[in-house]
Amino acid sequence: MATKILVAVKQVIALDEDFEIRADGKDVDADFFLRDLNEWDDFSLEEAVKIKEAGGEVEVVVVTVGPEEADESLRKCLAKGADRAVRIWDESMEGSDSQAIARVLAAAIKHEKPDLVFAGVQSSDHSFASTGIAVAGLLGWPHAAVVNQFDFSLGATQATIRRELEGGVLQMMNIDLPAVLSIQLGINTPRYASLRTIKQAAAKPIETLGLGDLSLNAAEVGEVGSASRVRRMYIPEKGRAQMIEGSLAEQAAKLAAIIKEFKGATV
Amino acid sequence: MSGILVIAEHRRGELRPVSLELIAAAESLKASSGGPVTVAIVGPSPDTFVAALKVTGVDEILTLAAGSGDFDPDTQAAAVSAAIAARSPSLVLIPHSVDAFGYAAVLAAQGGYGFATDVFKIESDSGAWVATRGGYGQKVNVELDFPGKAVVLLTVRAAVYKPAEGSSNPTVTALPVPNVSAHVRPGEYVEMSQADDVDMTAAEFIMSIGRGIGEEARVPQFRELADAMGATLGCSRPIADSGWLPKSRQVGQSGKTASACKLYIAMGISGAIQHLAGMKHVSTIVAVNADPGASIFSVAKYGIVGDIMEFGEELKTHF
Numbered sequence A: 001m002a003t004k005i006l007v008a009v010k011q012v013i014a015l016d017e018d019f020e021i022r023a024d025g026k027d028v029d030a031d032f033f034l035r036d037l038n039e040w041d042d043f044s045l046e047e048a049v050k051i052k053e054a055g056g057e058v059e060v061v062v063v064t065v066g067p068e069e070a071d072e073s074l075r076k077c078l079a080k081g082a083d084r085a086v087r088i089w090d091e092s093m094e095g096s097d098s099q100a101i102a103r104v105l106a107a108a109i110k111h112e113k114p115d116l117v118f119a120g121v122q123s124s125d126h127s128f129a130s131t132g133i134a135v136a137g138l139l140g141w142p143h144a145a146v147v148n149q150f151d152f153s154l155g156a157t158q159a160t161i162r163r164e165l166e167g168g169v170l171q172m173m174n175i176d177l178p179a180v181l182s183i184q185l186g187i188n189t190p191r192y193a194s195l196r197t198i199k200q201a202a203a204k205p206i207e208t209l210g211l212g213d214l215s216l217n218a219a220e221v222g223e224v225g226s227a228s229r230v231r232r233m234y235i236p237e238k239g240r241a242q243m244i245e246g247s248l249a250e251q252a253a254k255l256a257a258i259i260k261e262f263k264g265a266t267v
Numbered sequence B: 001m002s003g004i005l006v007i008a009e010h011r012r013g014e015l016r017p018v019s020l021e022l023i024a025a026a027e028s029l030k031a032s033s034g035g036p037v038t039v040a041i042v043g044p045s046p047d048t049f050v051a052a053l054k055v056t057g058v059d060e061i062l063t064l065a066a067g068s069g070d071f072d073p074d075t076q077a078a079a080v081s082a083a084i085a086a087r088s089p090s091l092v093l094i095p096h097s098v099d100a101f102g103y104a105a106v107l108a109a110q111g112g113y114g115f116a117t118d119v120f121k122i123e124s125d126s127g128a129w130v131a132t133r134g135g136y137g138q139k140v141n142v143e144l145d146f147p148g149k150a151v152v153l154l155t156v157r158a159a160v161y162k163p164a165e166g167s168s169n170p171t172v173t174a175l176p177v178p179n180v181s182a183h184v185r186p187g188e189y190v191e192m193s194q195a196d197d198v199d200m201t202a203a204e205f206i207m208s209i210g211r212g213i214g215e216e217a218r219v220p221q222f223r224e225l226a227d228a229m230g231a232t233l234g235c236s237r238p239i240a241d242s243g244w245l246p247k248s249r250q251v252g253q254s255g256k257t258a259s260a261c262k263l264y265i266a267m268g269i270s271g272a273i274q275h276l277a278g279m280k281h282v283s284t285i286v287a288v289n290a291d292p293g294a295s296i297f298s299v300a301k302y303g304i305v306g307d308i309m310e311f312g313e314e315l316k317t318h319f
């Protein structure tokens, strides 16, 4: 039987320059959103695709929770080697925090029955660093966070992983499978999609699932199904940075003077 | 539900300093919580940490004897669950650490608790907990509340609260931990390899480059600039992960701390919290970034908005 690896991915939001907070004060105005695949997910997808390319029967399925615009990120994953892409959405999922998203992903995992689940350590926009591990909690699966090496052979019931800790220290661990792993930057070198695979991906279907397909109800997702609620979003005070203005030459001269003064003071 | 439970953390036999920071946070919120501050410590011989945890503000220390001495997420989650069940706190504080990444979300999911991570400010608004964290790559602050949640679990950013000091005379209680079958078996520790002889922790003047340099071919130009200025060349994580500079030059949470640094120039670095962890203490930080909204400017003393390629060339003419 084929080994199925499910990779949970997210389309993240970066903010355009001079962004503004929405009138209700609870989010940034969506006009300033720039969307892309989460940086960490590039690495978790690559890790799954590497396993597939090492031989044997492996299927890589990417799953995201998000509205239609997330298809663009799923296509990117298809172009980088995913076999199938699934997008789960229902209007009631709007406003979901990482715990509510995890509930949807856990339901998707029951539906897909994968042998391994990868998620990114965190997303570059809200950096909760918790979705993948919350999924494991809901499923009761073994789990490990911040994994930067994964040694595994198809069909094995255990794998060796390496966890990245603080301060340049790593730790080897042995984990039971199936498991959910949160994958860290640098575990591999993610590939670029080629023109050919991008074209192929454009022609592939994206499967869509809703609440009913996963036997979820609206009260389990969205703001009501979340573990937190946004009260207010605001732009923080810019701190103490004194901006060095002027022409390029003037700015460089000012910084050079700061550096020379510093060096004069320390020698 | 009242009182605050703090989960202390240790690694390789040492109490992690962030534990004392969280105790200080709990002590500052004690009046609002209407209950005691309890500190829980999990390990095969938790008693060894008790003396170090008897700091100002602590009312009770729970020792939970379990595990092998090295973190495993299943034992830790079971023990913390037992502590929550035994003391019914309204607020649970856990360090926002790599260990916590491995179990805090499990507790929240299984317990149905209010939950937020990487929190740097905690308040009480008419009896309800309010937590503040960053959003959109730290460009905004997000204030969260937890309607309908009797227990709120927060992972708290390190180096925000000053560590608790002084002494206290708390009750020490040993709490049993239910047997769990751990699915993860911790093994040996490995130090990141040192491909380079540079010691970032000793450098007084560092210029670091980030993803803003765009391509590897530009690294030599910045190396020359650093040499000309007498600066040690450092970098943010993507530069080291791509192999453009050795890992030993990476500044930040999973890299080096610029401990001796007095002047730090960040070129094309956005200011992610994990990078700041290695350099935000430096007295003079200069940030050069094309994005005027980059969060690095919130820790910098001097900021320059512009292109680092052009700026680097211009700066070079002075040395």
Ligand SMILES: Cc1cc2nc3c(=O)[nH]c(=O)nc-3n(C[C@H](O)[C@H](O)[C@H](O)COP(=O)(O)OP(=O)(O)OC[C@H]3O[C@@H](n4cnc5c(N)ncnc54)[C@H](O)[C@@H]3O)c2cc1C
Pocket: A121, A122, A146, B209, B210, B211, B212, B213, B235, B236, B237, B238, B239, B250, B251, B252, B253, B254, B255, B256, B267, B268, B269, B270, B271, B272, B273, B274, B275, B288, B289, B290, B291, B294, B306, B307, B308, B309
């Ligand atoms: C557990 C964990 C540990 C981590 N440990 C570390 C760590 O130790 N160290 C670390 O650095 N990161 C670490 N990270 C990663 C961190 O979250 C960020 O991803 C990383 O710091 C981003 O690096 P950067 O600022 O160079 O890149 P980006 O965030 O991509 O920022 C690039 C910046 O360059 C600017 N820019 C682009 N082009 C130009 C130009 N031509 N001129 C001027 N400016 C330009 C952009 O405006 C942007 O601000 C860790 C993450 C996790 C989850």
